Structure formats: C-alpha cells, structure tokens
Amino acid sequence: MKYRLIYCIFGIFIVLYACNDNPYKQGKILYSNFCANCHGEKGEGLKNLIPPLLQSDYLEQHRDELPCLIHKGIKGEIEVNGKKYQQEMPAIPKLSFFEITNVLNYIQLNINQSDSKKIFTADEVEQGLKKCE
C-alpha cells in the first residue's frame, strides 16, 4: 500500500514536470488570448503586415514604452528589425499593470528569448503606465 502511494506521487511529479515548461502561466494565457492571433503563437509575426516579437530589436529599443503600447495600442509606422510596419495595433485597456507585467515577461523570456536579466518588475510597469496618461 505504501509503495502504491509513492509510485502515484512519483507519477504526479512526472506529470507536473512534463507539463510545466513555463513559469509565466498568466502571461502565457494572456499572450494567447490577446497577442497570438496577430503576432503568432511563437511571435513570428505575419509577413510585412504584423511585426515579429521573436528576436525583435523593437522590444529592446522601446522598452520603456511597452506598457503604454499594450494599454493604448499604436497607430502609424514603426520599424522592427529594419522593416517598416503600418498595421494598427488595438488597445487592450482592460489589462491591469500586473497582467501587463506578466505578459511582458512572458514575451521577453519565452517569445523574444532574451536573457532573464531583462524581466519587468510590476513597479516599472506601473510607472510606465503613468507616463501614458
């Protein structure tokens, strides 16, 4: 009986280990609900219509503007990895600063694949959002 329990616990660990490949659970859900339709599941973008988030220099260069960009959307031309894009991005005003932090970190670490030193803190995002009002 004792062994059964041990094996079951072992099995559950295997399940958790195999499924849990990403610490940013909320970020992942938000990404697939709000971002992936246009930017793609892997952040690959869509031809010359929608810019990539995967290895995107824009994320690096416009880091401070990113919280506002999600909150308010963007209109007009931007340049990403040397290519110009004009497609309007809709605002997502219903996301809280906390959710924006999670989705930005998911994008930074899992989509953009930048190193973990560049994660956003909730404070940083909250400050960033104040600037766009």
Add this chain to the structure above:
Amino acid sequence: MFKKNCFKKGLWFIGCCTISIMSCHNDSKPCRNQRGKLPILGNKDITNQGDTIYPTIRPFTFTNQQGEAVTNQTFQDKIYVIDFFFTSCPTICPKVTAQMLRVYEQFKDNSKVLLLSHTIDPKRDTPAYLRNYANKLGIMDAQKWHFVTGEKDSLYAIANDYFSIAKEDPNAPGGFDHSGRLILVDKARHVRSFCDGTKPDEVDCFMRDIENLLKEP
C-alpha cells in the same frame, strides 16, 4: 510472493508513466474525410422529376485588389478556397490569413486552385486598401488570390451560400462578426469541404481535401 509484488509495482509504475505521457501529449485528431469522394455539403432538394438539386453558390460580381471585376466566370473550371476577413480586424483574421497563406504556398503552382478573400468591411477596404494588404502578405499576383470588396449586402448574403458568417455587429471587436472558416468550392460551385482557419491541424486535413478534389475529373 516477492515476484508477484514486483510485478504489481511494475504495473503501477507503467500505469503512472502512461497517464503522465498521455496527459501532456496532444494527439492530433484524424481527419473528417479519411478517403474517398468528398460529399457535397448542404441540404439537397429533390424535384418532382426525382432529380437531386444541391445548393450552389449564387452568381456574384465583386471587385478585386486591382480594381478588376471578379465573378463566377473567374473561377470557371477551377476549384477555389474562400474566407471572410477585414483589414483592420483585431481578432482572428491574421491567424486565418496565416493559414490561407499556407494553402497559397502549397498550391501556388497549381493553376487549377484559386483563392478568394472577401472583406466584410467594404466601406474601409477599398481595392487600394486591399492591394496594400495583399502586397504586405507578399501576394503580388492578383490572378491567383483575389481580395475582393463589393456591395455590403451581397458580401453578407454570399456568406450564407458558403455556410459562413459575416455581419456587422457593434458589440464584436472591430465592429464585425464573422467566422474563421476556410471553404472549398468545386467547379460546379458546390461547397465540398470546410475547416476552422484558426486551427492548423484542421487546415492540414483541409489541404488533403483539396488534393482529393483535384483528382476528380
């Protein structure tokens, strides 16, 4: 006794492993039409003479990204794939368009297959707008993939013939409600297959249906 115990433990171990592997592994579903002739979709009528009449796509006239007229004649002796979208769509359109691009890539050298994307926002999506959109997707050849606009009512009405949905809805994101279906139409203007254009594995099956339909005389 020892052997039996060991066997039992082994079974538990294998059981646990199987459950863990199965719980994470997403098996792709088998395709709807495995093999054989694709059905003609929709409700059929039977005339007094006993003939069966299948629903067909009504005659239409739209304008493509080059400002040229696109009618049923454009698709004579061709099979074609359609969808509905709008260029300012904030929701599923880019996802569906990415799948239409897959179909395009797969069949771009086959002159028997054409693509047709209808805007449901004709007010904004003029031929010039559509040309810009198509070019950004890398579609320079308007004869292969038509992006069309036209009378709003005709666009919404023809969505019914394709068993798709297109309508204005102020509550929907972007102001329009529409389905993300891709629909396959044969030479006789019958709908023969469809799929959810937001699901790449359904589109895999759909492309097999296109191959299948191409084999019909």
